[in-house]
Amino acid sequence: MSVERSSIAYRAFLFDMDGTLLNSVAATERIWTRWAIRHGLDVAKFLPTIHGVRAVDTVARQNLPGVDAQAEAAQLTVEEIEDVEGVVEVPGALAFLKSLPPTQWAIVTSAPMALALRRMEAAGIPRPEVMVTAEDVSAGKPNPDCYLLAAQRLQVAPEECLVFEDAEAGIKAGEAAGMDVMVVTATHTHPVVTLHGQIADYRGLSIAVDDGLIRLSSHH
Structure with a gap:
């Protein structure tokens, strides 16, 4: 696990869904x-x-x-x-989401809303106040519009967001939005080569919130 960028504090965490919060x-x-x-x-x-x-x-x-x-x-x-057979949370995802301030995280998915809600329900992932889905943007990932829209809805600046992603298109979308990216490797079958921080899953991750800023830390 490399969370070395965790000295940086963020106003919001933005999560992709498939492969990031749940395994479908x-x-x-x-x-x-x-x-x-x-x-x-x-x-x-x-x-x-x-x-x-x-x-x-x-x-x-x-x-x-x-x-x-x-x-x-x-x-x-x-x-x-x-068909949601075998759809499960990425280990530790639910507990991690529950630890976050409810107004400071969002789900940004390429799935349509109905499918996203169905998979989240199957995996036990709660619905955040802000969700950006396939229907919300005219250009999907790797275009950054979805992440920029989530930041706007959360009323935070793009550079104050940390994106959690697993797929190349989503990583590119986060980068293009001017956001830091944390790569979640839980569903990858091969090692991920990336300059971004990476985590296998959410076990051993915790946050500290200070003056509205969220800081990520890992303990093994």
């Missing part, structure tokens, strides 16, 4: 594998590209003739809402 890889890959096979895609090459971005963007990127990206994404979302 099994369900996501089950559903997208079926879709990829149906459309004749190379599953092994395709699956790594789906994480952290909006379904509509993933579908559109395939440039499949005669495929309506909005309609396909809507259908995939329905399937994902129906």
Whole structure:
């Protein structure tokens, strides 16, 4: 665990959902594998590209003739809402969120609201006062709009936010928003090479709040 940037204090923590607060890889890959096979895609090459971005963007990127990206994404979302088997919290996430001041954290996800709430419920993750979802922005991650919107709704400056992310698109979105990023590696199968701080999960993490500023610390 490297939380060496933890001497820095923040006004808000912004969390991606899938792969960051909860692990939905099994369900996501089950559903997208079926879709990829149906459309004749190379599953092994395709699956790594789906994480952290909006379904509509993933579908559109395939440039499949005669495929309506909005309609396909809507259908995939329905399937994902129906299948939350194996969706669980990233270890320690719930306890960590409960320790945060309620008005100083948000969830910023590429999932649509209905799917996000369903997965959060399955994993036992509470709904924050501020949630930014796929419907809230016209350009999804890696575009920074979603993170900037969350900061605006929390009424904090972007540079006062720490983003918790697991996927490349989300990390880029946090960087582009001018925010510090903490990479959560819980759902990664390979070591992550990053200049950002990283944590495996939330166990052993604690916070101190002083004058509205949140400071992160780790104890082993």
